[in-house]
Amino acid sequence: MSIPLLNISKLNKTFQTNKGPVHALHQIDLNIKEGELITVIGPSGCGKSTLLKIIAGLDLQYDGEVALDGEPISRPGIDKGFIFQEPRLFPWLTVEKNIAADLSLKNPEVRRKVDELIELVRLTGFEKSYPRELSGGMAQRVAIARALLRKPKVLLLDEPFGALDxxxxxxxxxxxxxxxxxxxxTMIFVTHDIDEAVFLANRIVILKPRPGSIRSVVTVDLPFPRKKSSISFQEIRFKVMNExxxxEELELIDSSGI
Incomplete structure (x- = not known):
């Protein structure tokens, strides 16, 4: 059996607020293999973004174990790329310079890799363009290319397409x-969109709220490219929808005190 790239074991996260402690994540156990594309989906407030921030090393105040490639995650780093809902580009830099960021395009190896990534994310011809000249989707592609240039072990995407038409x-x-x-x-992609989750994923992690915990993990054993209108796609979509x-039924029962 291969060792998972990402191992999350008995993860618990509690926020301290003026109204008292809020238990955000409860007993999260999840193993992700190298090369997987995982989508994480669940109602608002179930801890999806919190989970991503912990994996990214942006939040270290938790109980349990989170390890990447066998090493406990103790800080942010280039081995964990993070894509936010907003592209967060430098407005004074061109596409190619945004991708290179702190690396010099005068370095032949950096130049070659930047050019390869521009082609990969379908931005050939926009190398000299500034963020203000790009659409929202194009700007997100620049952000993805910038993260990939650092060759992260895992790319974390927090609803990156949520603001797009x-x-x-x-x-x-x-x-x-x-x-x-x-x-x-390896990618972990947070979304609210069930169709998007099924379209992209090898596995779908479904979280339930209060506290955020894993309700189920659905394997999406469909070949690529996938057709959202196909019967097999709709069967998995129905399974996720049913979850x-x-x-929602459990939430109603809890809120009514039954």
Whole structure:
């Protein structure tokens, strides 16, 4: 049996607030293999973003174990790329310079890799463009390319397409899959969109709220490219939807005190 790239064991996270402690994550156990594309989905407040921040090393105040490639995560680093909902580009830098960031394009190896990534994320011809000249989807592709240049062991994406219109979002899903299939970078992708989760994932981690915990993990054993209108796709979509309906029923029961 191969050792997982990411191991999360008995993870618990509690926030201290003025109204008292809030138990955000409870007993999260999850192993992710190298090269997997995992989507994480669940109702608002179930701890999806909190989980990503802990994996990224941005939040170290938790109980349990979180290890990447056998090493406990103790700080942020280039081995853990993070893509936010907003692209967060430097407005005074061009596309190619945003991707290179603190690395010099005068270095032939950096130049070669930047050029390869520009082609991979389908931005050829926009190398000299500034962020203000890009669409939202194009800007996110720059952010993804910048993260990939550092060759992260895992790429964490926190609802990166949430602010995009439906057409651009569908296009970005195709682009991301193309990047993943060519690069095989391990990815953990948070989303609220069930169709997006099924379209992208090898496995879907479904979280339930109060406290955030894993309700189920659904394997998506469908070949790529996937058609959202296919019967097999809709069967898995229905399975995930059914899990959501059961979560909502439990929420109603809890709130009514039954």
């Amino acid at each position: 439906a057409f651009t979002r569908a296009h970005m899903q195709e682009v991301l899959l193309d990047i993943w299939q060519k690069n095989r970078t 959501f309906e059961q979560i």
